[in-house]
Amino acid sequence: MSYDAKVRELGYELPAIDLNAGRLMHAVRTGNLVYTSGQVSRFGGKEIIGKVGADVSVEQGYEGAKYSALCCLQAVKTLVGSLDNVVRVVKVLGMVNVAPGFNNTPAVIHGASDLFLEVFGEAGRHARSAVGMQIPSDYAVEVEVIFEVK
Numbered sequence: 001m002s003y004d005a006k007v008r009e010l011g012y013e014l015p016a017i018d019l020n021a022g023r024l025m026h027a028v029r030t031g032n033l034v035y036t037s038g039q040v041s042r043f044g045g046k047e048i049i050g051k052v053g054a055d056v057s058v059e060q061g062y063e064g065a066k067y068s069a070l071c072c073l074q075a076v077k078t079l080v081g082s083l084d085n086v087v088r089v090v091k092v093l094g095m096v097n098v099a100p101g102f103n104n105t106p107a108v109i110h111g112a113s114d115l116f117l118e119v120f121g122e123a124g125r126h127a128r129s130a131v132g133m134q135i136p137s138d139y140a141v142e143v144e145v146i147f148e149v150k
Contacts, residue, residue, distance in 0.1 A: 003083035006119050007073065012044070014074045014083075027075035032087070034079055034147045038095065039071035040139035048140040053102025056140045065094060065111030068143035072112075073119070080149050087148040089116045089126040095142040098132035105130040112143045 007014060019026045027036045041048040041064030048064035050056040056064070077083050094109030096102075109130035116124035126145075135142050 003086060003119055004077070007083060010118065012070055014070070014077050016078045017074055019075065019078055027072075027079045029079055029149070032148055032150070033090070034076050034149050036072040036075045036145045036147075038093075038142040038144045039068045039075065040135065040137070041065065041067045041141040042139065043067035043070045043074075049138050050140055051097050051099040051102075051138075052108055052140055053104075054099035056097075058104060058107050061096060061108035061140050062111035064139070064141040065109050065143060066115050068094075068141050069112035069115045069145070072143060072145045076145075076147050076149070083119070085150045086120065086123070087150060088123040089120060089145060090148050091146040092116070092126050092128040093144045094128065094130040095135060096130065096132050097135035097138060097140050097142075102132065105132050108141060109143070111141075112145075116145075 024037055027034055052061040096105045096108045
């Protein structure tokens with residue numbers, strides 16, 4: 001099954017987006033690598049805002065990481081034409097908007113990692129960092145990804 005078909009089977013649509021976000025691009029390609037800008041926990045009219053460990057549960061943060069990952073997929077698909085042009089997910093940087101004392105950032109970013117594994121199988125295995133910080137506009141999660149492409 002193609003990666004595009006797998007995303008549709010999971011119930012998601014990834015329409016093309018305008019990659020130009022003014023001062024930055026949602027994704028850029030150099031050689032066979034695509035780098036996405038950080039994508040916040042907002043997708044398909046849904047968003048998760050707040051600090052994980054206070055306003056937002058780990059489960060909600062996990063869902064937010066999935067939204068962020070879907071935005072990354074949308075950007076790479078727009079840039080290279082199809083997710084079937086993805087060779088592998090190389091690196092994920094997951095950033096969690098944390099409440100004081102919250103330190104289970106990996107459990108939140110598993111939402112992005114699990115989605116990549118579901119879509120790409122073994123090609124979705126990646127190196128990863130999961131850190132806590134303040135996220136712009138108080139979104140719960142932000143994710144950026146490096147993809148290898150054909």
